[in-house]
Structures are given as C-alpha cells and as structure tokens.
Amino acid sequence: MTRTGPGPRGNEGDGAPAFSALLEDSAEDLYENAPCGYLSTRLDGRIAKVNTTLLTWLGYTRDQLVGHRRFSDLLAVGDRIYHETHFAPLLRMQGEVGGVALELLTAGGGRLPVLVTSMVRTGPDGEPLLIRTTLFDARDRRAYERELLRARREADRERARLQRLASTLQRTLLPPALPEVPGVRTAAHYHIASPDQVGGDFYDLFPLAGGRWGLFLGDVVGKGAEAAVVTSLARYTLRAAAVSDPDPVAVLARLDAALEQEYRGDDPRYCTVVFGLLTPSPDGCDLTLASGGHPPALLLRADGTAEYRHTPGGQIVGILPEARFASSDVRLEPGDTLMLYTDGITEARTDAARNRYGEEALLDFATALAPTTAAEAVAATTGLLAGFGDGLDDDTAVMAVSVPAPGGRDG
Amino acid sequence: MNTRDRNNVVLLGPEDGPVVMLAHGFGCDQNLWRLVAPRLAEDFRVVLFDYVGSGRSDLSAWREERYSTLDGYTEDVLEICRELDLRRVVFVGHSVSAMVGVLAAAREPGRFAGLALLTPSPRYIDDGDYRGGFSEADVDELLESLDSNYLGWSATMAPVIMGNPDRPELGDELANSFCRTDPDIARVFARTTFLSDNRADLAGVTLPTLVVECAQDALAPPEVGAFVHARIPGSRLVTLDATGHCPQLSAPEATSRALAAFAAEIR
Incomplete structure (x- = not known):
C-alpha cells in the first residue's frame, strides 16, 4: 500500500x-x-x-x-x-x-x-x-459606566427622598415651636443621629385647663418607621390622657395601657418617658413629675448647684404587666432651671476606648452651667452634643424650663 | 484644625527670605510647582498650599457654599497669610488662582508686594466681543468629562477617605494621584473656575503685576493674555516659548527665571 x-x-x-x-x-x-x-x-x-x-x-x-x-x-x-x-x-x-x-x-x-x-x-x-x-x-464600557453612574445618581436621589420623608415625619412628631408659658422660659433641641431614619425620641409642651401645662419627653425603643408609629401613639395618648386627668401618674398609666393594648403578644413596644404637670405661680412654678423608667431630670439651681431629681419607682412603659409609676414634686424658684433629656447624651462615647459620657460627667457639666436659663442650658447642651462628633450615635432630645431671675438675662 | 494643616501648607527656602506664595489652579494641587519651587527656594521663602478640597487638604473643611465662588478660595489665601503672618507677599497664581490673587490683593492690599499671573483668564466664556475661548455648553461638557472619570476615582479613593487601615497600599496610590479630587468637589471648583467673570476686577489692581502666558495655550489663548495685560495698569507681559496651560511643568526653567526676576525686582 x-x-x-x-x-x-x-x-x-x-x-x-x-x-x-x-x-x-x-x-x-x-x-x-x-x-x-x-x-x-x-x-x-x-x-x-x-x-x-x-x-x-x-x-x-x-x-x-x-x-x-x-x-x-x-x-x-x-x-x-x-x-x-x-x-x-x-x-x-x-x-x-x-x-x-x-x-x-x-x-x-x-x-x-x-x-x-x-x-x-x-x-x-x-x-x-x-x-x-x-x-x-471604550464604547461598550462607557455605556456600562453611564448606566452605573445613572444608577448611582438614582440611588442618591432616592436617598435624598428618603431623608426628606424622614425629616417631614420627624417634624410631625415634634412641636414646631414650644408655646409661651407665662412667667416661665422654655427651650428644646433635637439631635437627629441619622438623616435616613426617623428618631425614636419625642417631647412636647402644651396648655391644659386651669392655667396649667403638660410637658413630656421620652424615648421609644428602636428607630425608623416602626418607632415612629409608637412615638406618634405615645404623643397623642399623652396629650389626650392629660386633658381628661392631668395627674402625671394617671397619664403614664394610660400610656402604658394603650401600648399594652396595641402591642400585646410577641411584639411588645415600649418607651421611657417623663411627664410633668407645670403650674406657674407669681414667683416661680410648681412641677409634678412622673417617670416611666426615664433618666432623672436635672435641676440647676439659682445658687449655682445642680442635682438629679429622681422619681423613684417608675417602670418602663409598655412592657410590664401592671406597671407602677410614682410622682415627685419640684418647685422652681426664680433663677432655677429644670432640664429633661434622653440617654443619647449619657450613652455617647467620649474617647477611643469608647467610654460613655455618663451621669457623673453630665452632672459636672450642669453644675458648671448653673445658674443658667432654659435657652442657655439647651444651647450649651447642643454644643456638648456637637462636641461628641461620631461618639454620639443615638438620637437625643433636650428640653429645659426655667423661671427668670429678677434682673436676669431672660427677665 | 489650624489653617496650616487644613490647607497642607508647605514652606521652603530661607525663613527670612522675601515671601513667594505659589497657588495652584483647578485640576491638581501644589505638586504642580515641584519643578519651579526648588529654584525659587534658593532665594525666597516659598509658601505652597492646597486649596480646601484639593490635594492633601482637609476635605472635611470643604463647604459647597464657601467654595462656589472665588471668594472662598480668596479666603483660604488670606487665612494662610494671616496665620503665618506673611507680609509683602509676591503672590503667584496659576490659571484660576491668578484671579484669586487679584481678589486677595483687593481685599488686603497692604499684605502683598506684587502679583504674578501665570496663564490667567478673567473669563473663559465668550461674551459679546470678548473671546474667552469657550461656551457654556463646553463647560457642561467638562463637567461630563469629570463624571466620566468618576468611577475610577470612587474605586480607588473611597476606601482611602473612609479610612481603611487594612489596605495601606491605597495610601501609596493616593501619593501618586495629584490630580484626583472628590468628583463632587471637582464639579464645584470647575463651575467656579469656568463660570466666574473677573474682568471688571482687573482695573482695580494697583500692585506691580507680571502676566506670564504661553505661546500655545488651549485654555488661555494669547488674546486673553493681552486682555489681562491691557486691563491691569502698568502690568508687564511675558510670553514664554512653551506649550500648554502649565508652563511651570512644560518650561520650568523659563518660568522660574521669569518669576524669580520679578520677585527680586520688587522686593
């Protein structure tokens, strides 16, 4: 072959x-x-x-x-x-x-x-x-990059929309401005930790019958839309309850019952809150405070001293069956200032070791401020919060009430 | 943070020498002066810096409102002068910084001894008989160009800015990226640079002024250099046999010679 x-x-x-x-x-x-x-x-x-x-x-x-x-x-x-x-x-x-x-x-x-x-x-x-x-x-690649860029811009726009929504919702949960209370000075500040989320802190001050005033400041557990629902419920329940019976203990009991009724079962929602009934008098004002598991109020006296006003016995609102609340009375004389706040301030991290600011430091801060006025106390606290920078990761609300000192800066 | 750190101020040359301040333009940072600064530092106290938003400045100090007009950049210059107590400063402004120099001298005339305007343009956009060389649509296109190189920027820069200590190699890249700027900041600087109109400010310059242009410059053509020269009373015009908008890089010897001669003459 x-x-x-x-x-x-x-x-x-x-x-x-x-x-x-x-x-x-x-x-x-x-x-x-x-x-x-x-x-x-x-x-x-x-x-x-x-x-x-x-x-x-x-x-x-x-x-x-x-x-x-x-x-x-x-x-x-x-x-x-x-x-x-x-x-x-x-x-x-x-x-x-x-x-x-x-x-x-x-x-x-x-x-x-x-x-x-x-x-x-x-x-x-x-x-x-x-x-x-x-x-x-790079025709193909550029088309792809344009698409990425478009998607990124879209995401930026969505985020801006979300932030607008959150801030609008936030505004509905806070009074646009505090009303004027005769003979008393008031001020408040709200620090929002994240522009993307509605915060869980709230406060309000409003008139009641007989020349008296109701005020409260609280902190709902959690944040975002879920917390906003509770915040809204808490705010309206507190206002409505105060109208029918302004006794602070009764008001907190009503809120407790409302939360328990709304969120019974395996989805409990709770908050800490301090409620006060304020009665102006000719040379000062009287406050009855009741606290539901909330950090103690700070009293900054005209004589330059400062102290915590504990309201013993108050339990967190909305979590315990038959929660008990107790009240205590505070008299504000001319030159005295009472400050309510949420725990964002004491929980703030102040150093690289992530130590918290704490109650002791806050008391020192208040002592250095006293005597002061509502506006000055809130301004100084706002500055303190700003100084925490990234160490402050929670929403924080502050509200202060003061009685003008004779010849004082806010008289 | 003090101004010196904020603006990444770098000082060269004899401490008691006459002060020559070198101000970078839109695009890069003080590195643009690297070929002329050593020569000038032989005889002068050379002050280099980055505008807030550029180079190694403190980006957290950047505010859109402040840096949306040349006044913000002017403030940077004056704040550096005040903090370092600089006097009889010969201010050398490249590109848009030339107009920053004009504004700074108008604000604090006593602080400056002279102005050297390197490839200046008081207005980039054509306006009636005035030929700046560009239209507003061109500036929009520039903004698109910046966007086109946006992704590359984000990929390398975002981890650096967010502080990523476990990727030290990013620090090296940063050192190699003189012309990289946060795209949002670059957009604002680009708008401010190319949409400002400082033609009316030129007549108010009373300091000895040197205008330095390149024979061939796509951003500041000879007509613009002639315009600046004609509008600033008593100014001198030097045309370098150089190409491009950055003679301090393309013709460093001729540029430093012209600047040194001017600074020596008015000291």
Missing part, C-alpha cells in the same frame, strides 16, 4: 510553518493593525506618528494628522479642558497616566469614547523625548 495522503508527519509539516509564519509577522504590521490605537506625539502635543487602526476609527488620513494636529485637537472641548487641567500635568509629573476616559472627535463629526494611557519616552539622560499613547475603544 502506498501512502496516498499526508500522514501525521505531513500534517505537522503543512500546518505548523504556516502558523509560525503568522507569529513572525512584522513589527510594522503589529503596530499598524493592532487591536488598539497608537499615537506618538511630540512634547508639545503635535502628532508625530499614528497607526492605521486609529486612523480607521477616526476617519482621517495620515497626512491630515501627522505634523498638523495636536492630540488635544482630537478631543471634544470638555475633554480638551480636562486634558489641559488634569491629563497633561499628571503626565508631566508622573511620566505616565493610565486608564483615563476621553472622547475623540471623528472626521465625520461623531464621537468615539476611548480609554487612554500615555507614557513619556525619555532619552538616556532622563530627558523627555516624546509621548506614546495607546487608545482602546
């Missing part, structure tokens, strides 16, 4: 030399027909050399570009400014710039998105000689 066709050896002989001939292709052809654009420019930007790929992309002849145009002439105007202010300086300083997104203008007036990388070629003594640039077609 004679061999009629190429054997394995023959195959090797036919195919391999042809393929290696392809690999031994001239550097010239590699340059001209590379899958990317090549451009060499003088230091002043004038084009000295350009490959066929780039000429084809742009629709120019070699003669139209070489010696006549600068690299920046090929750029759309916005990119030309970007080139002058970012690309060129960076290239001079670093000798190399990579992965910059630019748009080239084609001869036909179209635009070609490219990713550009440039290197400065230096001589033996390090002196810059010319700039070599490679350009990759």
Whole structure:
C-alpha cells in the first residue's frame, strides 16, 4: 500500500510553518493593525506618528494628522479642558497616566469614547523625548459606566427622598415651636443621629385647663418607621390622657395601657418617658413629675448647684404587666432651671476606648452651667452634643424650663 | 484644625527670605510647582498650599457654599497669610488662582508686594466681543468629562477617605494621584473656575503685576493674555516659548527665571 495522503508527519509539516509564519509577522504590521490605537506625539502635543487602526476609527488620513494636529485637537472641548487641567500635568509629573476616559472627535463629526494611557519616552539622560499613547475603544464600557453612574445618581436621589420623608415625619412628631408659658422660659433641641431614619425620641409642651401645662419627653425603643408609629401613639395618648386627668401618674398609666393594648403578644413596644404637670405661680412654678423608667431630670439651681431629681419607682412603659409609676414634686424658684433629656447624651462615647459620657460627667457639666436659663442650658447642651462628633450615635432630645431671675438675662 | 494643616501648607527656602506664595489652579494641587519651587527656594521663602478640597487638604473643611465662588478660595489665601503672618507677599497664581490673587490683593492690599499671573483668564466664556475661548455648553461638557472619570476615582479613593487601615497600599496610590479630587468637589471648583467673570476686577489692581502666558495655550489663548495685560495698569507681559496651560511643568526653567526676576525686582 502506498501512502496516498499526508500522514501525521505531513500534517505537522503543512500546518505548523504556516502558523509560525503568522507569529513572525512584522513589527510594522503589529503596530499598524493592532487591536488598539497608537499615537506618538511630540512634547508639545503635535502628532508625530499614528497607526492605521486609529486612523480607521477616526476617519482621517495620515497626512491630515501627522505634523498638523495636536492630540488635544482630537478631543471634544470638555475633554480638551480636562486634558489641559488634569491629563497633561499628571503626565508631566508622573511620566505616565493610565486608564483615563476621553472622547475623540471623528472626521465625520461623531464621537468615539476611548480609554487612554500615555507614557513619556525619555532619552538616556532622563530627558523627555516624546509621548506614546495607546487608545482602546471604550464604547461598550462607557455605556456600562453611564448606566452605573445613572444608577448611582438614582440611588442618591432616592436617598435624598428618603431623608426628606424622614425629616417631614420627624417634624410631625415634634412641636414646631414650644408655646409661651407665662412667667416661665422654655427651650428644646433635637439631635437627629441619622438623616435616613426617623428618631425614636419625642417631647412636647402644651396648655391644659386651669392655667396649667403638660410637658413630656421620652424615648421609644428602636428607630425608623416602626418607632415612629409608637412615638406618634405615645404623643397623642399623652396629650389626650392629660386633658381628661392631668395627674402625671394617671397619664403614664394610660400610656402604658394603650401600648399594652396595641402591642400585646410577641411584639411588645415600649418607651421611657417623663411627664410633668407645670403650674406657674407669681414667683416661680410648681412641677409634678412622673417617670416611666426615664433618666432623672436635672435641676440647676439659682445658687449655682445642680442635682438629679429622681422619681423613684417608675417602670418602663409598655412592657410590664401592671406597671407602677410614682410622682415627685419640684418647685422652681426664680433663677432655677429644670432640664429633661434622653440617654443619647449619657450613652455617647467620649474617647477611643469608647467610654460613655455618663451621669457623673453630665452632672459636672450642669453644675458648671448653673445658674443658667432654659435657652442657655439647651444651647450649651447642643454644643456638648456637637462636641461628641461620631461618639454620639443615638438620637437625643433636650428640653429645659426655667423661671427668670429678677434682673436676669431672660427677665 | 489650624489653617496650616487644613490647607497642607508647605514652606521652603530661607525663613527670612522675601515671601513667594505659589497657588495652584483647578485640576491638581501644589505638586504642580515641584519643578519651579526648588529654584525659587534658593532665594525666597516659598509658601505652597492646597486649596480646601484639593490635594492633601482637609476635605472635611470643604463647604459647597464657601467654595462656589472665588471668594472662598480668596479666603483660604488670606487665612494662610494671616496665620503665618506673611507680609509683602509676591503672590503667584496659576490659571484660576491668578484671579484669586487679584481678589486677595483687593481685599488686603497692604499684605502683598506684587502679583504674578501665570496663564490667567478673567473669563473663559465668550461674551459679546470678548473671546474667552469657550461656551457654556463646553463647560457642561467638562463637567461630563469629570463624571466620566468618576468611577475610577470612587474605586480607588473611597476606601482611602473612609479610612481603611487594612489596605495601606491605597495610601501609596493616593501619593501618586495629584490630580484626583472628590468628583463632587471637582464639579464645584470647575463651575467656579469656568463660570466666574473677573474682568471688571482687573482695573482695580494697583500692585506691580507680571502676566506670564504661553505661546500655545488651549485654555488661555494669547488674546486673553493681552486682555489681562491691557486691563491691569502698568502690568508687564511675558510670553514664554512653551506649550500648554502649565508652563511651570512644560518650561520650568523659563518660568522660574521669569518669576524669580520679578520677585527680586520688587522686593
């Protein structure tokens, strides 16, 4: 039998030399027909050399570009400014710039998105000689990036919308301004920990029959929409309860019953709150306070002392069956200030070891302030909160009531 | 934080030398002066800084309202001068900083001895017979260009800004990124730079003034340099045989020579 066709050896002989001939292709052809654009420019930007790929992309002849145009002439105007202010300086300083997104203008007036990388070629003594640039077609990638950018902007807009919603909701949970109480000065501040979420703190001050006033300040466990529902329920329940029976213990009992009724079962909702009944008198005012598990009120006296006013026996509202509340009376003389606050302030982290600010430091702070006024106490506390910076991660509400001292700053 | 840290102020040269303050323009930071600062520091007390929002300034001090007009950048300059108690300052402003210098000198004329305006433009947008070289649509396109390079920025910069100690390699990249700015900040600086109009402020300059332009500059063409020169009484115009908007990089010897001669003359 004679061999009629190429054997394995023959195959090797036919195919391999042809393929290696392809690999031994001239550097010239590699340059001209590379899958990317090549451009060499003088230091002043004038084009000295350009490959066929780039000429084809742009629709120019070699003669139209070489010696006549600068690299920046090929750029759309916005990119030309970007080139002058970012690309060129960076290239001079670093000798190399990579992965910059630019748009080239084609001869036909179209635009070609490219990713550009440039290197400065230096001589033996390090002196810059010319700039070599490679350009990759980035149409697909740019479309993808635009989509990412659009999605990011959309997300930014959504976040702004959410923040607007949260702040609108927040406003409905707080009085727009405290009403004027005859013979008494009042002030309040609300620190929002996150603009994305409705806070769980609340306060209010409102008139009752017989020249008396109701006031409360509290903290619902949790934050966000769920907490806002409880906050809203607490605020309206407290106001309604105070109208029918302003006794602070009775008011807290009503809130406890309302929360228990609304959130019975395996989804209990609870809050801490201090409720006060305020009765102005000719030279001061009387307060009856009842607390449901809330941090004690601070009393800053006209004589420069400060103390906590505990209301013993008060239990957290909404969690315990048959919660008990007790009240205590406070008399504010001229120059005295009473301050209510939520625990965001005492729980704030004050150092790298994440130590909390604490009740002791707050008492020292209050002692240094006394004697003071409602407005000054709230302003100073606002400053204190701001000073915590990132250490303050919870919402914080502060409300103060003071009786003007004769000849005092707020008389 | 003090102004010196906020603006990443760097001092070079003899402490008792005449003060030359070098102010960078839109795009990069004080690194742009790296080829001329050593030469100037031979004879002068050289003050380098980054505007808030640029380079290694304290980004947390940046406020959009403040840096939406050139007054905010002017305040940066004056606050640095006040804190370091700089007097008889020769202010060298590149690009948009040239107009910052004009505004600063108008605000506190006693503090400055002279102004060197490097490739200045009092207005980039064409207006009637005035040719700034650009239209408002061009500026919108620039803002798009900034956006196009937004993603690359976020990828490398966001972890740095959020403080990522477990990725120290990002710090090296940062050192290598003189022209990278938070895109939101860059947008504001770009708008302020390219939409401001300070033509009317030029006539009020009473200090000795040197205008330095490049023979070939896509951002500040010769007509604009001539305009600035004509409007500032008694100013001198030097045209460098250089290309581009940054002669301190493309022609550092000629640039430092011109600046040193001017500063020496008016000291």
